[in-house]
Amino acid sequence: MRILLVDDEVELVSTLAERLELRGMDADWQETAAGAIEAAGKQSYAIAVLDVKLPGASGLELRVRLEQMQPEMKFIFVTGHGCEEAFEQGREAAGCEYYLVKPVSIELLVSKIEDVLGKKAR
């Protein structure tokens, strides 16, 4: 059961992948929407953790593409937009339960991944 992480901050997303691996999860990362689509064409993912703002395409747009490719895939969004209004608008637009504001603690992210996947992440 693999996790796909997508964020244009390479040194953030690669570190996050390493930390999830240390917790027994299999995680791949990509820095662009195009890279994520290419990865999803080669590998099945149970869940994708997407940055809302990506160069060239939003995380919400990327979700649509990934869902078309892998309908069973689940999604968590993370964002750098900190205000309450943007948070609520984002959560509604994302249509998902988990829409997290950076910085996100690893414990919180792991618990959300486990919630979404029904404790089957590891």
Added chain:
Amino acid sequence: MADSRSSPAKAGLVFFGTVSAAVSHEMRNALAALNENAGLLGDFVLASAKGRPVDPARVETVNGRVARFVSRADALLTSFSRLAHSTDQDHQVVDLRDIADDVVTLCGRLILACGREVQVAAQPGGTVNTSPFFARLLLWRCLEAALADEGQQAPLVIAVARSAGVAQIRISSGGDEDLWQRRGIPGELELELCALALSTIAVDRRSGEMTITWDSRNG
């Protein structure tokens, strides 16, 4: 409803809000990266306590990442602080390179979102007497217009130069000869901003660059 950018005051408020939101977003990214890398060091300590050796090279890598994010956040906040203080006085003697660097640094995420690269090329000695705030706003208006032009790939170059009693900021058109005319720059607002910034603005017919000019003898 009136266009929120129709007067220098309204355009200034929009600019300050736009920049503040971009800086806030960037700082959250920096905090998130610092959070993850500090957390990874904690993970190494936990692993070590369980008897697994920690590779010093991995710790050094994390240390390097932390230093880079601190440096990036420092540059961002330096530019943001200069913007915040740019309204302290109506006019100040400033280096045009600082203005160009600040606009590119503060609007880095907005530039990235457009998929374009912006380069600053500056000669030394480009100090002028200007309104630091309205000079930044004027440069951003020109840059924003150029970036909004879809389909262009060439890097945009902001050149700061000084010669024969004038100092200039020149913004390339990325090889698009009709860019400024198509985008309506300079319009009425840009001419008002020029007056406030003690400068003039015109398209260089030979190079196609948008050229903002100051009398450097006052600088």
